[in-house]
Amino acid sequence: MSLSFEGRVVLVTGAGGGLGREYALAFAERGASVVVNDLGADTKGGGKSSAAADKVVEEIRAKGGKAVANYDSVEDGEKLIQSTLDAFGRIDVVVNNAGILRDRSFARTSDLDWDLIQRVHLRGSFLVTRAAWNHMKNQKFGRIIMTASAAGIYGNFGQANYSAAKLGMLGLANTLAIEGRKYNVHCNTIAPVAGSRLTETVMPPDLVASLKPEYVAPLVLWLCHEQCQENGGLFEVGAGWIGKLRWERSQGRTVRQKNQPMTPEVVRDQWDKICDFTDATKPTSVQESLQSIMTVLSQVESGGEVGVNPTAAAASATSASGINPAEAVGQKLPPTTFNFTHTQCILYALGVGMSTRDPDHLRFLYEGHPDFSCLPTFGVIPSQAAMMDGGLTSIPGLNIDFTQVLHGEQYLELYRPLPTSGKLTSETTIADVLDKGSGAVILLDVNTYSGDELVSYNQFTVFVVGAGGFGGKRTSEKAKPSLPPPKRAPDAVVIDSTTRDQAALYRLSGDWNPLHIDPSFAAMGGFKAPILHGLCSFGFAARHVLKHFADNDPSRFKAIKVRFVKPVMPGQSLQTEMWKEGNRIHIQCKVKETDAVVLAGAYVDLHGASEASPESLTQGGGLQSELVFAEIGRRIKDLGSELVKKVNAVFGWEITKDGKSAAQWTIDLKNGSGSLHKGPCSGKADVTFTVSDEDFMEVVMGKLNPQKAFFSGKLKVRGNIMLSQKLEVILKDYAKL
Numbered sequence: 001m002s003l004s005f006e007g008r009v010v011l012v013t014g015a016g017g018g019l020g021r022e023y024a025l026a027f028a029e030r031g032a033s034v035v036v037n038d039l040g041a042d043t044k045g046g047g048k049s050s051a052a053a054d055k056v057v058e059e060i061r062a063k064g065g066k067a068v069a070n071y072d073s074v075e076d077g078e079k080l081i082q083s084t085l086d087a088f089g090r091i092d093v094v095v096n097n098a099g100i101l102r103d104r105s106f107a108r109t110s111d112l113d114w115d116l117i118q119r120v121h122l123r124g125s126f127l128v129t130r131a132a133w134n135h136m137k138n139q140k141f142g143r144i145i146m147t148a149s150a151a152g153i154y155g156n157f158g159q160a161n162y163s164a165a166k167l168g169m170l171g172l173a174n175t176l177a178i179e180g181r182k183y184n185v186h187c188n189t190i191a192p193v194a195g196s197r198l199t200e201t202v203m204p205p206d207l208v209a210s211l212k213p214e215y216v217a218p219l220v221l222w223l224c225h226e227q228c229q230e231n232g233g234l235f236e237v238g239a240g241w242i243g244k245l246r247w248e249r250s251q252g253r254t255v256r257q258k259n260q261p262m263t264p265e266v267v268r269d270q271w272d273k274i275c276d277f278t279d280a281t282k283p284t285s286v287q288e289s290l291q292s293i294m295t296v297l298s299q300v301e302s303g304g305e306v307g308v309n310p311t312a313a314a315a316s317a318t319s320a321s322g323i324n325p326a327e328a329v330g331q332k333l334p335p336t337t338f339n340f341t342h343t344q345c346i347l348y349a350l351g352v353g354m355s356t357r358d359p360d361h362l363r364f365l366y367e368g369h370p371d372f373s374c375l376p377t378f379g380v381i382p383s384q385a386a387m388m389d390g391g392l393t394s395i396p397g398l399n400i401d402f403t404q405v406l407h408g409e410q411y412l413e414l415y416r417p418l419p420t421s422g423k424l425t426s427e428t429t430i431a432d433v434l435d436k437g438s439g440a441v442i443l444l445d446v447n448t449y450s451g452d453e454l455v456s457y458n459q460f461t462v463f464v465v466g467a468g469g470f471g472g473k474r475t476s477e478k479a480k481p482s483l484p485p486p487k488r489a490p491d492a493v494v495i496d497s498t499t500r501d502q503a504a505l506y507r508l509s510g511d512w513n514p515l516h517i518d519p520s521f522a523a524m525g526g527f528k529a530p531i532l533h534g535l536c537s538f539g540f541a542a543r544h545v546l547k548h549f550a551d552n553d554p555s556r557f558k559a560i561k562v563r564f565v566k567p568v569m570p571g572q573s574l575q576t577e578m579w580k581e582g583n584r585i586h587i588q589c590k591v592k593e594t595d596a597v598v599l600a601g602a603y604v605d606l607h608g609a610s611e612a613s614p615e616s617l618t619q620g621g622g623l624q625s626e627l628v629f630a631e632i633g634r635r636i637k638d639l640g641s642e643l644v645k646k647v648n649a650v651f652g653w654e655i656t657k658d659g660k661s662a663a664q665w666t667i668d669l670k671n672g673s674g675s676l677h678k679g680p681c682s683g684k685a686d687v688t689f690t691v692s693d694e695d696f697m698e699v700v701m702g703k704l705n706p707q708k709a710f711f712s713g714k715l716k717v718r719g720n721i722m723l724s725q726k727l728e729v730i731l732k733d734y735a736k737l
């Protein structure tokens with residue numbers, strides 16, 4: 001199939017002669033509507049005439065093609081594009097071809113020689129392309145050609161100004177290729193060798209005659225066709241030959257050692273190796289280029305030597321298993337000290353989304369508040385310091401690529417509420433290293449002390465993507481398990497938005513990992529953009545639980561466990577679903593916009609749920625009814641283990657020691673009665689609680705002891721006659737105990 005440009009609109013700058021004219025004719029021949037731009041200047045940029053462009057337009061029209069002339073300077077980019085739109089209503093292709101020469105040896109290059117060349121080539125291409133850019137983006141199609149030159153790629157005597165402008169156009173094209181990719185706007189660069197007005201000054205006449213422009217145009221047409229997916233390429237073309245160019249980089253050598261100054265002498269001594277292209281690499285993006293720099297950073301940090309070929313060192317470390325559990329497990333990181341004041345507590349609270357919009361949050365945001373407190377999940381901050389300081393890199397057997405590190409899971413247990421200022425020390429041990437196939441999992445146990453008192457225990461689970469397969473074990477008894485939520489609708493759901501700057505704010509609490517702020521680093525980890533800290537979403541979820549089930553009382557917090565199953569992007573909304581099971585609140589978090597589960601197997605353990613606050617039980621309307629009834633169940637258990645045993649024996653119930661019941665609970669809040677149904681295993685028990693609204697809430701709020709309520713008759717338990725008789729017997733028995 002021949003390549004047609006029917007329906008396409010093409011602008012060729014400098015199309016009055018040479019290459020530009022050839023492109024214009026070739027596009028028009030294949031059906032394109034062509035704008036033939038030419039200022040009609042001489043090769044040095046002097047003069048102005050419409051003749052050149054008009055002639056080409058005539059040629060095209062004579063052959064039945066569609067073309068209009070335009071005589072604007074490329075420095076008036078907007079005008080060029082406007083006249084293209086006026087003539088044909090759209091713009092599909094821009095060929096930046098116009099150019100002039102002011103050749104001089106460098107010493108004789110005047111400001112004007114320099115400026116004129118930059119203005120026409122580089123600035124002109126920028127202005128014309130920018131004027132076309134949004135039209136192309138909006139229509140999701142565009143093809144742009146930049147015309148560079150061998151003089152720019154290799155340098156050429158007497159063309160300093162021209163070389164600089166030409167390679168500048170390559171840089172421009174490289175970035176346009178990246179920015180336009182997702183809109184199907186492609187930008188490629190050619191370095192043509194053709195006989196033209198510009199080359200006749202530097203080439204012998206017979207060579208100029210034989211290097212015909214028609215040997216270049218087919219490449220330009222192909223690159224501008226919708227079928228061509230090439231983007232960001234650089235091509236040398238001439239005499240019927242086309243070749244593609246790319247960057248090549250030597251393996252290079254590391255010239256720095258940890259804690260040593262980098263000196264010119266070391267550079268000198270390594271020079272031959274730095275310049276040796278054996279096994280050269282071909283980086284194609286800033287990300288690839290940076291990757292090796294990151295490798296060097298981690299090698300230097302882990303005590304790598306001067307003169308090392310970083311790629312080879314990384315390869316041999318991996319082949320000799322960068323991860324070696326036998327060496328790593330049991331190792332301790334250097335202890336760290338964390339000094340903090342109320343500033344860090346407040347900054348952390350803001351980092352996990354607290355806001356003065358919610359009056360309940362003020363106690364965590366204002367040091368003058370009578371109940372000023374530190375959020376319990378701040379407990380991860382002192383303990384992460386050891387890892388963040390690069391301590392992990394010093395562990396033998398843990399040669400890991402930090403661009404691939406993700407936070408996998410977190411467990412935090414507090415032994416007392418955190419102070420709002422103080423000095424805490426943390427001791428970190430590599431508890432275990434697991435081989436998960438797709439990655440390696442490193443378990444880090446951190447004990448944090450205030451003086452001699454153990455304040456908290458953290459278990460960090462670090463997932464190193466791609467580092468598995470070293471033949472290690474898959475599970476560990478040391479891992480704090482995550483737990484699935486109950487199979488029923490959640491008892492409470494909270495939706496809370498993170499902001500675009502959530503990660504930028506959260507990192508100020510000490511996790512400086514560039515993954516959360518630097519787009520290039522995030523790209524190395526395979527992410528389109530920086531992702532939110534796992535511990536930031538963790539903080540959001542934990543405070544949702546604390547508010548909903550513990551009246552924002554930090555002393556109620558005991559422990560939390562979370563698994564990070566998918567990344568969260570700053571700006572997304574978190575939907576925290578919560579299930580109350582006694583003192584344990586199971587949690588699952590989704591990203592509201594995508595419905596993807598991001599935190600799973602998670603739970604918060606609370607202290608002393610017997611002091612459950614009225615608000616936490618009455619919020620949420622109907623959703624809470626199950627929860628309220630579960631609370632009554634737990635209170636029945638409070639009546640005493642003897643009674644529970646008897647009730648279980650008679651009815652076959654299973655009220656367990658933590659107050660959970662296999663029975664299903666429902667309640668009708670309207671008439672103040674609730675019914676308790678035996679679970680699916682037996683249908684015989686069907687008991688109704690009857691209680692006045694007032695008394696019911698008293699019980700639920702913990703103001704009325706359920707035991708007293710039973711015996712004073714305020715809380716009546718009724719079932720069918722037989723069952724209630726049996727229950728009465730039990731209750732009487734119980735009264736005697």
Ligand SMILES: CCCCCCC[C@@H](O)CC(=O)SCCNC(=O)CCNC(=O)[C@H](O)C(C)(C)COP(=O)(O)OP(=O)(O)OC[C@H]1O[C@@H](n2cnc3c(N)ncnc32)[C@H](O)[C@@H]1OP(=O)(O)O
Pocket residue numbers: 387388392405406407408409436438439441460461462463465474475511513515531532533534535563564565566567568
């Ligand atoms: C020096 C710094 C120290 C501190 C480190 C933290 C620094 C922070 O700045 C970094 C961050 O905050 S990163 C942001 C938060 N984390 C994330 O976004 C990760 C999200 N999770 C994922 O992408 C995948 O689960 C992923 C990629 C983790 C795993 O996905 P897959 O490879 O597809 O795994 P899968 O096939 O589902 O399972 C394979 C085995 O791995 C176990 N597993 C899965 N997810 C896990 C996770 N999150 N944590 C721990 N183990 C996990 C699976 O259970 C399975 O093992 P098994 O078969 O034995 O059950």
